[in-house]
Amino acid sequence: MAEVTTSRPPEPAVPPTRPSRGRSWAGVAREYGAGILLVLLFAFNVAFTPNFLTVQSLVDVQLRQAAPVAIVALGMALVIAVAGIDLSVGSVMAIAGQVGALMLLAGAGPAVAVLLAVLAAAVCGLANGTLVVRFAVQPIIATLILFIAGRGIAQLLSGGQLIGFRDPSFQFLGLGRIAGIPMPVVLMAVVAAALWFVVRYTAYGRTLLATGGNPAAARLAGVRTGRVRMAAYVTCSTLAGLVGLVVIGITSASDANNVGLGVELDAIAAVAVSGTPLTGGRISVIGTLVGAVMLRLLQNTLVAQGAPREIAQIVTGVVIVIALFVQLRSR
Amino acid sequence: MSTRSLARLLQQQGALIALVALVVFGALRYGENFATGFNVQSVLADDAKYALVALGMCFVIMTGGIDLSVGSVVALGGVVAAQLSGAGLLPAMLAALAVGAAVGAVNGVLVARYRLAPFLVTLATLLVARGLALYLADARSAVADPSAGFTDFGAWRLFGVPVAFWLVAALFALGALALHSTDFGRNVLATGGNEEAARLMGLPVDRTKFAVYVLSGALAGIAGAFLAAQSASVDAAAGQGWELTAIAAVVVGGTLLTGGVGSVFGTLVGVLLLQLIFNLIVFENSRGGIQISSYWESVIRGAFLLAVVLLQVRLTRRGRTSAPA
Numbered sequence: 001m002a003e004v005t006t007s008r009p010p011e012p013a014v015p016p017t018r019p020s021r022g023r024s025w026a027g028v029a030r031e032y033g034a035g036i037l038l039v040l041l042f043a044f045n046v047a048f049t050p051n052f053l054t055v056q057s058l059v060d061v062q063l064r065q066a067a068p069v070a071i072v073a074l075g076m077a078l079v080i081a082v083a084g085i086d087l088s089v090g091s092v093m094a095i096a097g098q099v100g101a102l103m104l105l106a107g108a109g110p111a112v113a114v115l116l117a118v119l120a121a122a123v124c125g126l127a128n129g130t131l132v133v134r135f136a137v138q139p140i141i142a143t144l145i146l147f148i149a150g151r152g153i154a155q156l157l158s159g160g161q162l163i164g165f166r167d168p169s170f171q172f173l174g175l176g177r178i179a180g181i182p183m184p185v186v187l188m189a190v191v192a193a194a195l196w197f198v199v200r201y202t203a204y205g206r207t208l209l210a211t212g213g214n215p216a217a218a219r220l221a222g223v224r225t226g227r228v229r230m231a232a233y234v235t236c237s238t239l240a241g242l243v244g245l246v247v248i249g250i251t252s253a254s255d256a257n258n259v260g261l262g263v264e265l266d267a268i269a270a271v272a273v274s275g276t277p278l279t280g281g282r283i284s285v286i287g288t289l290v291g292a293v294m295l296r297l298l299q300n301t302l303v304a305q306g307a308p309r310e311i312a313q314i315v316t317g318v319v320i321v322i323a324l325f326v327q328l329r330s331r
Numbered sequence: 332m333s334t335r336s337l338a339r340l341l342q343q344q345g346a347l348i349a350l351v352a353l354v355v356f357g358a359l360r361y362g363e364n365f366a367t368g369f370n371v372q373s374v375l376a377d378d379a380k381y382a383l384v385a386l387g388m389c390f391v392i393m394t395g396g397i398d399l400s401v402g403s404v405v406a407l408g409g410v411v412a413a414q415l416s417g418a419g420l421l422p423a424m425l426a427a428l429a430v431g432a433a434v435g436a437v438n439g440v441l442v443a444r445y446r447l448a449p450f451l452v453t454l455a456t457l458l459v460a461r462g463l464a465l466y467l468a469d470a471r472s473a474v475a476d477p478s479a480g481f482t483d484f485g486a487w488r489l490f491g492v493p494v495a496f497w498l499v500a501a502l503f504a505l506g507a508l509a510l511h512s513t514d515f516g517r518n519v520l521a522t523g524g525n526e527e528a529a530r531l532m533g534l535p536v537d538r539t540k541f542a543v544y545v546l547s548g549a550l551a552g553i554a555g556a557f558l559a560a561q562s563a564s565v566d567a568a569a570g571q572g573w574e575l576t577a578i579a580a581v582v583v584g585g586t587l588l589t590g591g592v593g594s595v596f597g598t599l600v601g602v603l604l605l606q607l608i609f610n611l612i613v614f615e616n617s618r619g620g621i622q623i624s625s626y627w628e629s630v631i632r633g634a635f636l637l638a639v640v641l642l643q644v645r646l647t648r649r650g651r652t653s654a655p656a
Contacts, residue, residue: 085450087575131637131640135640135641135644136644137640137641137644138588138589140397140450140578140588141578141582141588141636141640142640144575144578144579144636145633145636145637145640146633147575148575148576148579148629148632148633148636149629149630149632149633149634149636149637150633151629152626152627152628152629152630152632152633153630155624155626155629156624156626156627156630159624159626160624160626262571265454265457265458268451268454269454269458272451272454277448278448278450278451279448308465308466308470309465309470310461310462310463310464310465310466310470311462311466312462313458313459313461313462313465314458314459314462314463314466316458317455317456317457317458317459317462318455318459320451320454320455320458321441321447321452321455324441324447324448324451324452324455325445325447328445328446328447
């Protein structure tokens, strides 16, 4: 794979050194398909959904609803870039939420609660990374272990009880606003910007793509692929933990049975529709963001137009298959 | 016995050894209550549907693929069976089977013919099948019509064992036979072992892949029908997460996720083992003394999976130097 060594062209969605053989419709669709669909959905809503084009509807509803999945999806994109997958993100969200809520109840300050919760999530990522890197367990199975056991651990932390709490400064993560923008949206923007910077301008970003594109070559070139992959899993879990805190901050209660349920599928879907293959070596931060927002807007649009939720789900599935076909044709 | 051959024995028969050990433990600790016909019957009746899903998953994994859609197909098959239950047991079962096979055929075409990634294809059909189930059930649960004898199926017994389990046992026997003594079985293992080589040898790789996804879908559909018959109504949210417990059972049973190696019998043992944990927790609690929360169930299952995976790693060190899938 020649994708490893050369510098990246200006568009972030274009893979490094793919021989440009003109722009086939499929190539364009793969790079910009999710974006084009987002624009079309946006235009449709402007025309047909009352009050769509207001700051409140756009930022407080569409972006705020998309933000938690988008943040998880950004971490997932990192893991997928090193040819991995992380099924455990939902369970990690639940664990972080439980740790955070229990710390609050135990009288710890909100800062300590957040710190310990995120630390617990990072430890989960360390466990995933150890299995994948040190023991060479396939990522699906390695993270399946924590997917199964993690929710049980989260439930055991409180004996299965819902933990309610009231702490305005902790709940700022979910309900607060900075310059009028809801906190989840702010977090999404910050995480995306940081990740974009890391991928584009740091040595880690380059070794990340090299490790995913061709691990053997990367290792020969002196990249410590194990550390790179470990860092991806830890980052993914940490971000999931943060989102767990956002979610319980919004509801002011930690429910180990439901926090993060099914989020792994939404996150993987967001990465998939952004045209990123699961085989690694590529990451598109903006594409993942666009994918997550687009899938959310697609569902909201269908529901707003009176389609039942189940139809929205079917359409999402069909969009994923179309995205896969587009990837196939553009090869 | 050298440690190496002991490790091999543990990998291949570890699940069986653990299962026997747990049954003996249960029988000694909880005495007659544990070994009663009632407990055995309820455990086996309950396990039958999980076993069906795991059997299909086992074949898919042996070709090197994966099928995430089965949990949704269970719900879809269950809803269809419940809605057609007025027509009698056989038509309802067949309809569930046909619907499941249809979803499996879509998976199969996309994976085998168009070479799309199984993980994502079946993720998409997971969403579609769940949406269809919700749509058909009108986002509620589908209630079976008891008049035509559909719901009696759950109560049928043969030699004191639920008929559902006999059927499943027969299907596993057929599956083992197909794997070891037919061209189909050889094609499955060859495809999973080395797809390129299998293609070069002229084996029908695409047809084999298509077949395993249809099989997996059909079995998940029947599992849904079992669920409908046993519980008389199917929630459209039923079967959520079954795909991952099925994968866990297959892996615990000694099948490698890389494909090419697998055990049908081991898969059945894997299902029984993972389900038995829940049963033991119930008994431990009814005995008094220490109360074990049922939340331990998933933690213990995860621990079993972890132990098995680490054991497999010890035996297949070659995976260390190659890239992860």
